[in-house]
Amino acid sequence: MKKRVLLFSAAAVLCILAGLTAYHCSFPLDADRNGLEPAALQWFNRGRSVPYEADRLQLYQSVTVGSRTYVPLELDGRLGYLCLSRGFTGRYKFDHSGRGTGSFRNGVVESDGVRALLFLGRNGDGRIARAVFSPEGGGPYELDIPASPVFLVSAPVDDTVSTGPISIEEITFYDSQGRDITESFDLSGGTIQ
Structure with missing residues (x-):
């Protein structure tokens, strides 16, 4: 035994x-x-x-x-x-x-109860100083954009904002003088999940 x-x-x-x-x-x-x-x-x-x-x-x-x-x-x-x-x-x-191709990727992600907006892109010339996201259900969310060949920035978001990508129609770019420069960029890209 x-x-x-x-x-x-x-x-x-x-x-x-x-x-x-x-x-x-x-x-x-x-x-x-x-x-x-x-x-x-x-x-x-x-x-x-x-x-x-x-x-x-x-x-x-x-x-x-x-x-x-x-x-x-x-x-x-x-x-x-x-x-x-x-x-x-x-x-x-x-x-x-x-x-993939394109200069920008975005998405609202959640992990362990933390929800955040992620924005990935290229800004080597430093023309973009700030990006404002206005998703359905929340916001606006302002992100300072560094002058960098590739950047990834984040902001906490409300639980009312659904996870997934934010439409390019809901993103506005501003230069360091506060001027809207969105039209001068090709906003094609992909998502972050």
Whole structure:
């Protein structure tokens, strides 16, 4: 009888250790996100017969919403982002990504009860000083836009604003003198989820 109890206990401990190891391995990036760039390149090269070279990927300053971190990027000249999920051990894994043509991406996202408007774009010449979003159900929400080749900015939003993209008709750009300069930009792009 004691042998069975010992065998059962040993098997239970091994199962728990195997589960913890599998969980740990499913979050390959440490809390400091060391090794993010090569891991991101590997993420984007999945299934590609001709892989992207490391010099084709540029990562920028990230934004965290709840347990998700959004990392803006350029890959092969296209604007995009990576979404990383943080596990209970503080490590990260790739959740999803998005990229494509166009100069802007936006979306209202929610993670762990935190809801935020994210706006990703290009502003290398610094012409855009501020963007104002007026989504149905809330706002307006003003975001200061840095002069940067690629930026990602965020603002907390009310629970009345639904998650998902905000229509380009509900976005206005202003320069540093407060003039509406929306018409001088192609607002095509994509979403952030």
